[in-house]
Every structure is written in C-alpha cells, then in structure tokens.
Amino acid sequence: MAEAVAESISSGRHLLVQAGTGTGKSLAYLCAALAAGETVVVSTATLALQHQLVAVDLPRLVEAVAPILGRKPTFALFKGRHNYVCKHKIAGDDEEDDGALEGTEELKWAGQQKSFAKQVQRLFDWANDTDTGDRDDLEPGVSDRAWRQGSTSATECVGANNCPQGSDCFAELARSRAREADIVVTNHALLSIDMMHGRTVLPEHTVLIVDEAHELVDRVTSAARAELSPARLRWLAQRGRRLIDADVADQLREAAESLENALNMAGERRFPDELPAPLTESLHLINSACVKATTVLGTLDAETKKHLSTQQLKAGLTETQTTAGRCAAPSADDVIWAEPNGPQLVAAPLSVGGMLSERLYEDRTVVATSATLTLGGKFDTVARGLGLPDDGEDWTSLDVGSPFDYRKQGILYVASGLPRPTASGLSEETGKELLRLVEASRGAALGLFSSKRAAEAAAELLRAHVDFDILLQGEETLGSLVKRFKEEESTCLLGVMSLWQGVDVPGMTCRLVVVDRIPFPRPTEPLTAARAEAADKAGRSGFAEVSVPSAAIRLAQGAGRLIRRTTDRGVVAILDSRLETSRSYGRFLRDSLPPMWYTTKSDSVMGALGRLAEKQGEQKVNS
Numbered sequence: 210m211a212e213a214v215a216e217s218i219s220s221g222r223h224l225l226v227q228a229g230t231g232t233g234k235s236l237a238y239l240c241a242a243l244a245a246g247e248t249v250v251v252s253t254a255t256l257a258l259q260h261q262l263v264a265v266d267l268p269r270l271v272e273a274v275a276p277i278l279g280r281k282p283t284f285a286l287f288k289g290r291h292n293y294v295c296k297h298k299i300a301g302d303d304e305e306d307d308g309a310l311e312g313t314e315e316l317k318w319a320g321q322q323k324s325f326a327k328q329v330q331r332l333f334d335w336a337n338d339t340d341t342g343d344r345d346d347l348e349p350g351v352s353d354r355a356w357r358q359g360s361t362s363a364t365e366c367v368g369a370n371n372c373p374q375g376s377d378c379f380a381e382l383a384r385s386r387a388r389e390a391d392i393v394v395t396n397h398a399l400l401s402i403d404m405m406h407g408r409t410v411l412p413e414h415t416v417l418i419v420d421e422a423h424e425l426v427d428r429v430t431s432a433a434r435a436e437l438s439p440a441r442l443r444w445l446a447q448r449g450r451r452l453i454d455a456d457v458a459d460q461l462r463e464a465a466e467s468l469e470n471a472l473n474m475a476g477e478r479r480f481p482d483e484l485p486a487p488l489t490e491s492l493h494l495i496n497s498a499c500v501k502a503t504t505v506l507g508t509l510d511a512e513t514k515k516h517l518s519t520q521q522l523k524a525g526l527t528e529t530q531t532t533a534g535r536c537a538a539p540s541a542d543d544v545i546w547a548e549p550n551g552p553q554l555v556a557a558p559l560s561v562g563g564m565l566s567e568r569l570y571e572d573r574t575v576v577a578t579s580a581t582l583t584l585g586g587k588f589d590t591v592a593r594g595l596g597l598p599d600d601g602e603d604w605t606s607l608d609v610g611s612p613f614d615y616r617k618q619g620i621l622y623v624a625s626g627l628p629r630p631t632a633s634g635l636s637e638e639t640g641k642e643l644l645r646l647v648e649a650s651r652g653a654a655l656g657l658f659s660s661k662r663a664a665e666a667a668a669e670l671l672r673a674h675v676d677f678d679i680l681l682q683g684e685e686t687l688g689s690l691v692k693r694f695k696e697e698e699s700t701c702l703l704g705v706m707s708l709w710q711g712v713d714v715p716g717m718t719c720r721l722v723v724v725d726r727i728p729f730p731r732p733t734e735p736l737t738a739a740r741a742e743a744a745d746k747a748g749r750s751g752f753a754e755v756s757v758p759s760a761a762i763r764l765a766q767g768a769g770r771l772i773r774r775t776t777d778r779g780v781v782a783i784l785d786s787r788l789e790t791s792r793s794y795g796r797f798l799r800d801s802l803p804p805m806w807y808t809t810k811s812d813s814v815m816g817a818l819g820r821l822a823e824k825q826g827e828q829k830v831n832s
Contacts, residue, residue, distance in 0.1 A: 210234060210609045214241035214576050218416050223575045223604040225422075225592060227582040229611030229803070230769055234578050235266050238418050242392055243274050243282050248414040250287075250393045252400040254424035259286065262394050285383070285390035287411065289399055293383065294342040295361040296374035299333055328355035342379025363402075364524040367516075388412045397425055401432030404568040415573050422577035423762050426594050429561045430736070435532040438553040439469035442495065445502070445529065448522045453505045460498040467491035472552040479546040479735040481742070484537070488547075488554070492537040499530035532556065546735040559739055565596030570603070581765040583608060585797040590758050611803070613772050619805035620780045621768070622814040625789040630726045633659070635666040639784050642811070643667055643723060644674055646782050649815040651822040652677040652699030654721040657709050657767045663725050664703045671701065682708060694718065698825065710766040713773055717825045720779035721818060722771045727785045727798065728763040729756045757794045761801040768802050778821055780814055781805065 210226055217224035218241060228234035235258070242249040253259050267284045275281040328351040335347055336359055344356060369375035387393045393412055400419075403410035419425055442465035450458035471487035484492075503526050506519065513519055535556050539545050542559050558564070569575060577595060584590045588606040589599070597604050624642050635643075635658075647654050652675070658664040661683070668681040678697060680690045682704030691712055694702040698718050702708070709728070730737045737759075741751025768781045781802075788795050789809055799807065808814065 210237035210578075210607070211240045213607045213609075214238045214418075215244060217576055217605070218242075218245045218247070218574055221574050223570060223597065224577070225582055225588050225595075225597075225604060225606040226576065226578040227580065227588070227606075227608040228578055229580050229609075229613065230773060231612045231775070232609060234609075235262060235420065236270070238420070238576060238578065239266055239270050239392070240274075242416065242418060243270060243278070245416060246278075247416055248391060248393070248412065249416040249418060250395060250400075250411055250414045251418045251420060252395050252397055252425075254397050254421035254428060256396075258420060259394055259396065267392060267394075282391040283389065284392040284394065285387040287387040287393050287395040287399065288343070288383065289402075290363045290366060290380045291360050292344050293379040294332070294336045294339070294344070294359045295366075296336070296342075296377055296379065297367070297372050298361055299336045299359050300374060325352070325355060328352060329358050332356065332359045339379075341383075343383070361521070362524075364528060365521040367520045384412075397421075397428035398432055400425075401429040404429070404564065405433065408568070408571075417569075417573050417575045419575065419577040421579055422595065423579045423581050423591065423766075425577070426561055426565075429565065430557060433561060433564070434555060434557040435528075435535055436551075436553045436555050437468065437495070437529065437532045437536060438551050439465040439472070440551065441525070441529060442468065445522065445525050448518065448525070449502050452519055452522055453502065453509070457498070457502045457505055460494075460501060464491065464494040464498045467494050468554070469552065472547050472549075472554060475547045477547060477549045479544065479738060481739070484545070489537065492533045495533040496530055496537070499526045499533070502526050503530070544735055544739040555735075557736060559736070559743060562594060562596045566598075567596075569596055580769060581762050581801075582606075584758050584761045584801050586800045594758075612775060613777075613803075614775075615772060615803045615805045617806075618775075618778055619772050619803065620814060620817055621799070621802060621805040621807045622780055622782045622811075623786065623788045623799075623807075623809050624782065624784045624811065625786045625809040626811070627784060627786050629787060629790075630785055633662055635663045635670070635725065639725060640667065640670045642784055643725075644670060645811070645815060646721060646723060646780075646818065647671060647675060647701060649818040649822070650721040650780075651819075652701050653718050653822075653825075654701040654723055655694070655708065655712070655714070655719050655770055656701060656703035656723045656725070657770070658703065658705055658725045659728050661705055664705055667725070668703050671703075677701065679703065706763075708770075709763055710769075712770055714770070715773035715777055717778075717821070719771065719773075720777075720821050720825070722768065722779070722781045724764065724767055724781070724783045725785070727760050727783075727787060728767070729760045732756070753794070757797065761798050764798060765801050765803070768805075772803065772805075780818055782814065 210228055210232065213224060213226060214237060251262065263284065263286050271282045271284065332351050332355055336342065339346060369378055369381050372378065375381065393414065395411060399410060442461055446458045446461035446465065449461055468491040471485065471491045474487055475485055503523065506523055509519065535543065536545055536554055539556060543556050544559050545556050547554055582588060582591050592604065593599065627638050627642060628636065630636065656664065656667055658667065664681060668679050671679045677699040680693060680700060680702045682690060687707065690702055694700055695714050695718055732738060737755060741755045744751040744754040771777065771779045771781050788798055
C-alpha cells in the first residue's frame with residue numbers, strides 16, 4: 210500500500226485503496242506522505258482516528274524518518290474555529306442566551322443553572338491558563354451549551370484584523386502552525402467547507418489523503434445542508450431587540466411564529482414540487498425581516514460593527530436569508546423537506562458527486578482509503594459516488610487484502626429459514642434464533658439492530674432467559690457500555706447504528722456479532738426517497754442504485770466488528786433470510802462482506818459457538 214500511495218503521489222494519478230482492519234493503512238499512507246517531501250493533508254471522519262494519527266502514529270514516524278530525510282518533519286492538527294476558545298468573547302461583555310437559541314423557556318434550565326454556571330466559570334478560568342485553547346485539552350470537558358459561552362464560529366468571528374485579541378487568537382495560531390507543517394490532519398467536515406469555499410480554508414497542499422473515505426459523501430452532504438427553524442429566528446429577534454431596533458425584532462418574531470405554524474401544518478414530509486402556500490408566505494416574511502434588520506445594521510458606526518455580538522447577528526441574518534431564499538426557489542439539485550423535531554425546514558443537495566468531481570480533485574492528487582471501498586467486490590459504485598469517472602482514466606484502485614485469514618477465523622451465518630422480516634421490531638421467530646445463538650455462545654455477543662424498538666425487545670427477551678448481563682445502548686453512556694463489554698467476558702451489548710462502526714473489541718469477549726436485518730435506509734427518509742425517485746425516472750433502479758449500496762457499506766462495517774486481531778475467532782449471524790434468498794441483491798451483499806466461511810446451517814453454527822465458549826472457559830481455568 211505504501212508503494213502504491215507513493216506511486217500515486219509521484220504520477221499524480223488518483224488512487225482508491227481498500228485495506229482491511231489491522232492492515233496498518235495509516236502507517237502506509239503516512240510513510241509515503243512523509244517521503245514525498247510535499248505538503249500533505251490527511252482528512253478523517255472520526256475523532257478517534259484523528260487522535261491516533263497525531264498522538265501515536267505521526268510522533269513515531271517523524272522520529273523514524275528524521276535520519277533518512279536529514280530533518281524532522283512537522284505535523285499539525287487543523288480544526289474548525291469553534292473548537293477553540295475565543296479570547297475576544299472571554300474578555301468581552303457579549304453574553305449569550307442559549308435558552309433563546311434552543312427555543313426553550315428559561316424555566317427549562319432552572320434545575321441546571323447551578324451546574325451550568327460552574328462549567329462556564331471553569332471554562333473561563335481554563336481559558337486564562339491554557340496554551341492551546343483547544344476544547345480537547347479541557348479536562349473534564351463541559352457541555353456544548355457551556356462551551357458556546359466561550360467560543361465562536363467562523364461566520365460569527367469578527368476577523369483577526371478587526372479583533373483586539375487577533376494577535377493572540379488560539380484558532381489563528383493553530384492555523385499558522387498548520388500552514389507551516391508537512392502533514393496536516395483535519396476532518397471531513399472542514400474538507401467539505403474548504404471545497405465549498407473555493408479551497409480557501411485548508412492550507413495550500415498538493416496531496417490529499419482521505420481516510421474513512423466511505424464516510425465522505427455523507428459528510429459533504431451534511432456540510433451542504435441548510436436548516437431554517439423558528440428557534441433560530443427567535444434568537445435573532447432577541448439579539449435584534451438588544452442591539453438595534455425593537456420593531457425589527459418584532460418582525461423577526463412574527464416570522465418565527467409564521468414559520469412554526471406552517472411547519473406544524475405541513476408535518477413530516479418532503480416537497481418534491483411547490484411548497485404549500487403557508488410555508489411560501491412565511492419565507493417571504495423571513496426574507497423581508499432579514500433585509501430590514503441587515504439594513505439597520507448597516508447604519509451602525511464602524512466601531513459598533515466590530516463588536517462580536519453585532520457580527521454574530523449579522524452572520525445569523527445573512528445565513529437565515531440565504532436559506533430562506535434557497536428553500537423558496539430551490540435548484541433542481543436540492544431536496545426540501547420539513548422535520549417535526551425542532552421543527553425545521555431543511556434543504557440538502559440531491560447528490561454531491563458533481564461537486565466532488567469538480568472540486569475534490571482539482572490541482573492535487575487524492576488518495577482515498579477505507580476498509581469498505583468495494584461493493585460486490587468492485588470499486589465502481591464507491592468511485593462513482595466520490596465523483597470519479599467511470600472510465601477509470603484518471604484513477605486506479607488497489608485492494609491490499611487483510612492480515613486476517615477470514616475463512617479460518619470467522620463464520621458468516623445467514624438464518625435462511627426465518628421468514629422475511631416485515632415489522633420494525635423483533636419477530637417471535639427471530640427472537641428465538643437470537644436466544645439460541647446467545648445461549649450457544651454463552652454471551653460475549655454484540656447485537657446490531659436496525660431500530661431502537663428491536664434492540665429493546667431483544668434486551669427484554671434475553672434478560673428473561675439468560676443469566677449473564679445484557680447491556681442496552683441508551684441505558685448508560687456509550688463509552689461506559691463498551692468498556693464493560695470489553696472487560697466482562699460473558700456480557701452482551703445491544704444497540705443501533707452508532708455501534709455498527711468504530712467499536713473495537715478484540716478477543717473472546719466478542720465472539721458473536723448478530724445483525725437482526727439488512728440495514729436498508731428508511732425509504733421515506735427524504736434524501737433516500739429523492740435519490741431513488743431520480744434514478745427511477747432516469748430508467749434505472751432506485752432501490753439497486755441507492756438502498757442496496759448503502760446497506761452493503763453498513764453491513765460490511767457491522768460485520769467488521771468481529772475480527773479485529775489475528776487471534777480472534779467467532780461468528781457473524783445475520784437474521785435476515787433475504788441475504789440468502791434474494792436473487793437480485795443477496796449475492797452482492799455477501800460479496801461486500803469479509804470473506805468468512807459461509808453457511809446457512811444453524812446446528813453447525815451453534816456447535817462452533819459452543820466450542821469457542823468451552824475453549825474460552827478452559828483458557829480462563831488454566832490462567
């Protein structure tokens with residue numbers, strides 16, 4: 210892999226690399242990046258991988274290559290501005306009222322105010338002592354609400370040249386270090402913002418390495434998403450009343466009421482055609498109120514305009530007016546829908562493939578890597594989603610395999626005798642098969658469920674029939690649940706999507722991974738529905754083009770929880786017969802999974818799990 214990455218950097222040809230868990234892919238691409246002698250940006254999807262790169266891998270590698278290169282390469286972590294404490298905000302008199310921002314009454318916070326005040330005071334004390342201002346260096350941490358009292362976003366920042374604390378700004382100092390570094394580690398969210406702002410956010414570079422590349426499309430889509438909520442409008446109204454004009458603030462508040470009423474009437478739905486009249490009317494009111502407020506702001510004197518609160522109000526008004534315009538007259542590439550939770554009106558791109566094609570690869574070499582880049586054994590589907598041309602002229606691919614012998618280490622069991630799943634819960638037949646598997650394994654099972662309802666039903670069933678502990682996501686913090694699961698040999702952990710990736714539990718405390726059903730996306734989810742509809746209208750299959758690839762990636766990530774080390778052994782059990790019986794997508798999904806030994810014979814699997822449990826018991830006795 211290191212050789213392939215080095216060749217890609219040298220030739221300028223983009224590269225897709227699939228590298229299984231345990232391959233050491235971060236070491237491979239970092240070695241090639243350090244040897245290139247060019248500025249390289251590494252983008253990741255998770256904080257865990259960011260931490261591994263800057264705290265473990267890079268410190269070791271720069272020491273190792275220094276004698277060869279004749280110098281010690283440098284590296285830096287590049288984060289968004291909101292991750293750093295704002296000295297201007299700490300020193301000034303700009304007081305946030307997050308109750309208004311969240312759209313709640315002050316009484317909601319009454320029982321939490323004491324704790325909140327202590328957190329804010331600790332944050333301010335720390336801000337006067339810290340050398341980095343980085344939120345990750347504040348221990349113990351504080352809530353998001355408390356952190357907002359001492360931080361600011363990029364749109365709200367008055368700018369280093371206008372800020373009295375600009376020369377000492379933690380975010381600017383961090384960016385300066387990043388501009389001088391050989392390797393810059395960032396995240397997909399900032400990479401997305403950089404693309405949308407014409408490559409003006411990240412330091413100049415000639416090589417981009419995208420790790421956890423299977424997440425990039427969703428992260429870019431999220432970055433391009435815009436939301437319009439009554440709560441945000443009320444916050445603007447409160448700021449407007451305090452900073453500029455009561456009449457303007459009243460207009461913003463009236464617009465908020467209008468939007469809330471229109472959203473309540475609309476309910477949860479997508480708008481493939483024209484918006485309902487009440488929503489259209491509310492958007493016009495929002496636009497008019499924002500224009501009036503912005504005009505009043507423009508009449509303020511120069512010194513007042515530099516004030517942080519004024520800058521925040523201006524940024525909020527601009528963003529709100531832009532989003533209202535986008536929703537009122539959406540482009541053909543936008544999907545508009547209403548969400549009841551909030552409530553809010555949302556706009557998001559139907560596809561980001563065009564944006565990626567135009568902006569991701571321009572003037573730089575891109576290496577994209579992940580443990581799940583092939584679907585059905587091919588790179589084509591993922592490459593197309595990442596905006597690469599079908600002809601493969603500008604890119605090449607490599608599957609470096611895995612250090613694991615999957616056929617010897619793992620069994621893929623599909624319960625082909627179970628009826629086709631219909632409801633979102635747990636059927637009686639599926640529950641019985643789950644119980645048989647867990648009893649044969651004597652616990653040590655990770656249950657991955659497609660819905661909270663199914664996970665809760667499984668927990669209730671198992672707790673009624675087995676003696677070992679059953680942990681359920683949501684009953685404790687996820688970190689504490691995973692910690693217990695790692696340390697307690699017969700414990701079972703059950704949960705939903707956030708457990709499908711990122712959970713690393715090597716050893717025999719996780720010898721059984723159970724998936725209740727194929728994780729197809731919800732067909733009524735607005736973006737899924739819109740993308741499938743567009744594919745159907747173009748004469749293709751929306752289900753095959755949208756739902757099946759999505760399920761394949763999720764399923765591969767879930768199955769990947771089993772084998773984490775060369776010594777691991779176990780079973781991935783999928784309680785959805787369609788993986789075996791479906792002629793249209795069953796084989797495609799199986800080919801997207803690690804190549805474990807495949808069977809549909811229940812008794813063989815129960816016997817294998819029993820032998821693994823016995824072996825674990827013998828090892829415990831001998832130790």
